[in-house]
Amino acid sequence: MIVGDALRLAAARLLRAGVESPRIAAEWTLAARLGIDRLELPMRHREALAFPCAQAWEADLEHLAAGEPIQYVMGSAVFFGREFRVDSRALIPRPETEELACRVLACGELWARPKPGVCDVGTGSGCLAITLALERPGAVLQGSDLSGAALALASENARRLGAESRVRWICADLLDWVEDASLDAVVSNPPYVESGALAMLDRQVRDFEPGMALDGGPDGLRVIRRLIPQAFRTLLPGGRLWLEIGETQAGAVSALAQSAGFRDIAVATDIAGRDRILSARIAG
Ligand SMILES: C[S@@+](CC[C@H](N)C(=O)[O-])C[C@H]1O[C@@H](n2cnc3c(N)ncnc32)[C@H](O)[C@@H]1O
Structure with a gap:
């Protein structure tokens, strides 16, 4: 079969399976299997699709049709x-x-500090x-x-991206392992989805991404509620906290930050105008 026909059939199959942007998904995966840029595909439309490549691509299409996110199928994001x-x-x-x-x-204030120590919790x-x-x-x-x-996986990424000697990886519960008043900043995108809402997520997320990365307990705040006082304990005077939060959580998370002792609490919106990033600072 030639590339053009194979792409057309694959896109129709992915559409029937409910895959979003089926043509693009078919093109991305085939281009990766051919080892070319997706934009080069139109020049190859009349070429025959060789067997080993067709077989590997068929496996990709099966994964996509089953709902697996394209980033996992292609192995990169x-x-x-x-x-x-x-x-x-x-x-x-x-x-x-x-x-x-x-x-x-x-x-600027954070990066002006000498050798600022930053911990990414839930990396x-x-x-x-x-x-x-x-x-x-x-x-x-x-x-x-x-x-x-x-x-x-994180350490594999650090190696591939030339950051191997720059990040220390720690397997631990939140900031339990960190000394008091020792960090300049804590950043985190913690699990914050309410347990009851997990079943309503897109199947690509719900069925394929790790539950531990998403499940924030009954009110979505189980991890954040523990993380905020730990961040307060481990930050130096003038230290800063940044948290990604769920769009309905700004009020509750700001209150948690305030009662932990943080100052300058602010919530920033994403490009869709939703409250998504909380920042706070310790006096000093
Ligand atoms: C929403 S994911 C964020 C991953 C990554 N930082 C990102 O933004 O793509 C949350 C991460 O927190 C980790 N995690 C969940 N509970 C944790 C805990 N108690 N202590 C440390 N990490 C935890 C999960 O394993 C997951 O990798």
């Missing part, structure tokens, strides 16, 4: 312009988290810790996660 390996060990990095990274990077693929390490060479980064499997 772009975060802050860099390609990260992703698989079922960790959450697929999201654009909201890129916005969190932008806000942290824009904090998953390592996207935040590695991005901050590569964008701010003077910083000292730690990435922690309760999942050893996620940390293995």
Whole structure:
């Protein structure tokens, strides 16, 4: 079969399976199997699709039709312009988290400190810790996660992206392992989905991404409620906290930050205008 016909049939099959943007999904996966850029595909439409490639692509199409996210099928996702390996060990990095990274990077006061120590709690693929390490060479980064499997992926990403010597990976519960008043910043995209809402998520998320990365307990705040006082304990005077939160959680999380002792509590919106990023500071 020629490439053009194969693509047409694949897109129709993915459409029937309920895959979003089926033609693009078919093109991305085939281009990856052919080892070419997707934009080069039209030039190959009349070429025959060779067997080994067709067989490997067929497996990709089966995974896509079963609802698996394209990033897991292709094994990669772009975060802050860099390609990260992703698989079922960790959450697929999201654009909201890129916005969190932008806000942290824009904090001149933090980066003016000598060798600022930053911990990314619940690092998953390592996207935040590695991005901050590569964008701010003077910083000292730690990435922690309760999942050893996620940390293995994060450390693989650090190696591939040249940040191996820049981030220390710790398998631990939140900030239990951190000394009092020792960090300049804590950043985190913690699990914050209400347990009861998990079943209502898109099947791509619900059935394929790790539950531990999403489940925030009955009110979505189970992890955040523990993390905020721990961040307060482990931050130095003038230290900062940034948290990605659910769009309905701004009031509750701000109240938690206030009662822990944080000041300058602010909530920023994402490009869709939803409250998604809380920042706070310790006096000093
Ligand atoms: C929403 S994911 C974020 C992953 C990554 N930082 C990102 O933004 O793509 C939350 C992460 O927190 C981790 N996690 C959940 N509970 C934790 C805990 N008690 N201590 C440390 N990490 C935890 C999960 O394993 C998961 O990797």
